[in-house]
Amino acid sequence: MFFAANNISIAEENSAAENSLRTKQHLSGLKFLRLFFGIKNILFFFIITFLFITESKSKNCLTFLPYGFNDYYVHLPQDSSFCVKEGKDLIFYKTDNHGGRLVSSEKFSKEIQVFGDSQVLGLDVEKIDHHYLQQLYKNNFIIYAAPNNGPYEVINFLNKNRDILNKKIIINFNFSVDLYRVELEWDPNNFVALKDYELNEILDYPLKYNWIIFKNLLSNKNFTLKRYNNNKMQKLFLNKNHNKIQ
Known part of the structure; x- marks a missing residue:
């Protein structure tokens, strides 16, 4: 009985540790995805800003010399x-x-x-x-x-x-x-x-x-x-x- 209980206890502990690891991995993955998509959104924002704000300053004239x-x-x-x-x-x-x-x-x-x-x-x-x-x-x-x-x-x-x-x-x-x-x-x-x-x-x-x-x-x-x-x-x-x- 002792060995069985001990084995069950160890199994539960391992299972809990595995679940904890999986949870941490999921959380880490979510953080990474949030960070990744956050960076993508920031980059997208800067691209849109770069492309359009300059153009809005002068609709009739270029804001750069073309050559x-x-x-x-x-x-x-x-x-x-x-x-x-x-x-x-x-x-x-x-x-x-x-x-x-x-x-x-x-x-x-x-x-x-x-x-x-x-x-x-x-x-x-x-x-x-x-x-x-x-x-x-x-x-x-x-x-x-x-x-x-x-x-x-x-x-x-x-x-x-x-x-x-x-x-x-x-x-x-x-x-x-x-x-x-x-x-x-x-x-x-x-x-x-x-x-x-x-x-x-x-x-x-x-x-x-x-x-x-x-x-x-x-x-x-x-x-x-x-x-x-x-x-x-x-x-x-x-x-x-x-x-x-x-």
Whole structure:
């Protein structure tokens, strides 16, 4: 009887322990599921916020500058008109069929083609009188430029589009960043979120841009969402003091 009772007691104890373990496992599983779905909900919330809140700020104008890489150079949408919200200002863009930004005035009859990056593009400039090159050249401008369009990309554009080049052109070299862009490791794919074939679709459906940005952030791409102060860069460019440039 003692052994039987002892065996029953041990069996009950083992059964209780097993049930307790199962209960703990179930509770742990529930906690994990709650945590997992909680994280999913939080992530989903941030995705929705990221995709839609930015878009609601400006229905008529883009909240970003669209530009893409075609494996040779970086350019704006081709043969397009669009508006970009830059701080409190609305900047209007018009481009030719090679993505060159048209910055002009009726008081000028001649035009100069300009090549470079975002500095010479004039992200915060709409009127030609406000472009810093107007201090040096009294002409209309066709600006073939975009962020992360370095010296190699400019050379590629010139080689690919020789038939459209005028006799007189301007190539802008940005000392602050272009020195970095002549290194062998430089690759615009690591800094430009869009491919050129995506640009027209992005103009029609701007929300897709936010999704592309989100995917690139997850893959640790190095592109920046905030640009440098353009006024400071322009003053530095025009400054004749070489010590200050250094």
